[in-house]
Amino acid sequence: MRRAIIMGGSYAGLFAARVLNDYAEDVVVVESDRIGEDGLGRRTPQRQQLHAVLSMGHTQMERWFPGITDDLVKGGALLGEGDDVRFYLDGRLKAPVAGARMLGATRPFLESHLRRRVVGLKHVRFVHAEVTDLVVRGGRAVGVMTAAPGDGGRIDETLEADLVVDAMGRSSRLGEWLTRHGWAEAPVDRMRVDLGYATAMFHRGDELGTTVIAHSSPGPASDYQPTLTEPGALAAVEGDQWSVVLAGYADHRPGPDREEFLRRMRRCVAPIRTVADTCSMIGDVKTYRFVESRRRVHSRLSRFPGGLVVVGDALASVNPVYGQGLTLSALTANALAVHLRSAPAWEDPAWRYFRLAEAVVDGAWQLSTAADLAQPHVTGPYPRGYRVQKWVADKLTEASVIDPVVNTAYMSVVNMERPPKALTDPRLLCRAARVLISG
Template identity: 60%
Template sequence: MESGVVLGGSFAGLLAARVLSEHADDVVVIDSDDLATGATGPGAPHREQLHALLSMGHRQLERWFPGFTEEALAEGALLGRGPEVQFHVDGVRKVDVPRLRMLSATRPFLETLLRRRVMALPNVRPLHGRATGLLDDGRRITGVQVAAPGAPPGPSGAEHTVLGADLVVDAMGRSSRLGSWLRANGWDAPPVSRMRIDLGYATALFARGDELPGTVIAHATPGPANHYQPRLSEPGALAAVEGGRWSVVLAAYTDYRPGSDPERFLARMRRCVAPLRTVADSCTMLGEVRTYRFRESARRDFTRLTRFPGGLVAVGDSVASVNPVYGQGLTLAALQASSLAVHLRSGAHPHTAARGYFRRARTVVDAAWSTATTADLAQPHVTGPYPRGYRLTRWAGDRLMTASVHNREVNSAFMDVLHMNAHPRTLASPALLLRVALTRPPR
């Protein structure tokens, strides 16, 4: 392959560029932010929110960038192990999973390290601009049309150029325009599945001292005892991040969404579990409270298309974007990049329709979608669509969640699924269900 073009230079796009670097002579990453300067501007307004890098995502980063963990730790990130990572359900701390590991840092910090490693590759280069459309020859995508930074909207003009490519990767995120571009070129757009959840979340930074020794991450969520209702069990999470800071996020739905008022944010922290109460009482808030709204989970199913051009794939939120409270987004992007790597290493020609890639990517998307939407349907304002057998799945899930608070083996299996180390179907194994049935809360 002579050339590859990646549309979008955030987490998913950078990982895709790393994959393409092993197959293309020249890889161009187009972004509306100037990647050469390390900018993370308005292209992703949620970047400043607390993001989770699950265990599988951490493993994938280390796979593609050996030594990434040591580099991140040297520059201020933290690595939580076992009891340093706490999970609470209905205000009760779950039994620890000793082998659990989570890298804790802000998303801009991780993207900066990632960008530095990717842009140091000899055949990868950034292009500051905005993709405005696709070019094709009736069989495959042959390139993209690019507008210069600040150019007015429009399909043509002196400030627009054409960039040829053997393979184009859509990493434009939730706002991807790929569907409309495909229709404009005579192709079908992928069908979209949606689940409206009306989530709001807010993140604030605090000065970190020794007020929580031995804690790197603490996460609290309502569970079966409180009918999964945020009003009954205040959800939130904190993570120790670079620069001697705590990053704290609060999340809830509909009219209970957190706002940007600092005093109200602190008041909600004080109704949460002990680690968040301690930070609210002991630490100084740094800067403002940043809010973000997530109206719906959405996925585009490329495998359902009967006609699809060659020379084109999609990764990250361009394929699927699920409720961020479960922290799957970064890890899902990493697994899709690995799916692309397997596809290209299989000998598939980049000019042919990438059906093999989309089938592989669908496997990991199905797992994330199942985990997130099954949990979301427990919220009374979420009205479906309900999957077949939902009532039985919900009944079993409630009992598994309750058992995971006290039973280490059950919690280990539960966390493997949450961290995308295992498929959700593993939670239905007879041996695990027997452990769930036999688990009784301590008196």
């Protein structure tokens, strides 16, 4: 391929660039934000919130950027293994998970390391510009129009390409551009969750020993409501800091008030209470409102321009409490690699890519929306057989608190290493039943 253009140079754009470096002579990443060493971008305020990387996301990071974990740890990130990673449900510490590993690092830190690697790739270059439109000719995307960022859309340059990748995140304008050129926008599935997030940083000493991650969520015992403990998480991150996040739905969304944040932390599980009581807060509480999960389903279209694919949040953006977004971004880039390995004709629509990517999205979507439906303010759509599914899921969740085998299988699905249907394995269900009956 002569040239590939990636619209957006955040997490999904970086993975797509790494993949395309193996296939194109010239990979141009067009990013409108100046994402400095601090990794913060104007268009991506979620970067300030605690970001956890699931096991599958970690595996993909090492696959595409070998040695990145060592680099991150040398730079000050923490790698939690075994007991350093603690998951609580309804206030109870869950059974240990065989081989559990999780990184403690802020999103800007993680992303700046990935960006440095991508900047060093032979075929990749970054352009600081705003993409203002897609160029479509003869039934295929052949390039993009760009403008200097923030100049009101004056067109500076048209960049031609064999392949255009949309990595512009949740607020991608691709649908609008496609409509303008006479193409249909991909149908969108939505689930309104009305989630609030708040993250604050704290000075870190040795108050929690080797703990790297502590995560607490409500479960069946509290009917998934914050009655027994507040939902929240902490991560030991670079710079000797704790990153603490609190989450809540609808009227229970956390606000920016520091004292209120500390009060809520004191209603969380023990590690988060300890940080509230012994560590000082750094800076302000940063809030974020996430109204709905959404995914764009391209395979439902009958026609789509060739030479165009969509990765990361631009394809699907799911409730962040399950920490799937970064892993999905990496996995959609993986799907792109599989598609490219099959030597497709660039001018044809990338149906094979969309089928692969949507299969991955489907797993994440099933898991997160099934869990969201347990919230009383979430009003559907309900899948067929929802009540039975929820009853079984509740029982499995209860068994996962006490039994390491059930919890390891359960967490392999949460960590996106296995698809949700792995939880319907009759041997696993029998074991869960035995665990619950024997107490």
